[in-house]
Amino acid sequence: MSNVYGENMVKMKIEQKIVAIYTVIGAVSGLISNYLTAISVFWAAISAFMIYFGTVLPILKAKEGKKKKSISFNAAMTFFLVWATVWVFLFNL
Numbered sequence: 001m002s003n004v005y006g007e008n009m010v011k012m013k014i015e016q017k018i019v020a021i022y023t024v025i026g027a028v029s030g031l032i033s034n035y036l037t038a039i040s041v042f043w044a045a046i047s048a049f050m051i052y053f054g055t056v057l058p059i060l061k062a063k064e065g066k067k068k069k070s071i072s073f074n075a076a077m078t079f080f081l082v083w084a085t086v087w088v089f090l091f092n093l
Contacts, residue, residue, distance in 0.1 A: 015070070015071065015074055018059065018071055018075050019074055019075070019078050022055075022074075022075045022078040022079040022082070023078055023082050025051065025052075025055055025079060026078060026079040026080070026081070026083040026086065027082055027083075027086050029047070029048045029051045029052070029079070029083045029086075030048075030082065030083045030084075030085070030086025030087040030089075030090065031086065031090065032047055032048075032051070033045070033047055033048055033083065033086075033087045034086075034087055034090040034091060037087075037091060044087070048080070048083050052075075052076070052079050052080070052083075056072060056075055056076070059071060059072075059075070060072055
């Protein structure tokens with residue numbers, strides 16, 4: 001039974017992997033934005049957009065068609081929701 005469970009864990013869809021990756025990238029970007037808030041709120045927000053577009057462009061170049069639109073939407077929503085949550089949470093501490 002553990003063999004079946006292990007096989008299912010390894011077989012993640014590409015969309016699930018991208019969401020997991022952008023969750024981590026969003027959390028790290030939230031931390032970076034929190035540190036940049038001391039300099040300027042403008043740079044804190046711009047840094048998140050730069051990080052997102054810097055990481056999503058290679059993924060979009062590799063995919064084509066409908067998958068490209070779906071992947072970019074899922075990545076963007078995951079990234080920006082996690083980034084905003086982490087940034088606001090750290091800002092209010």
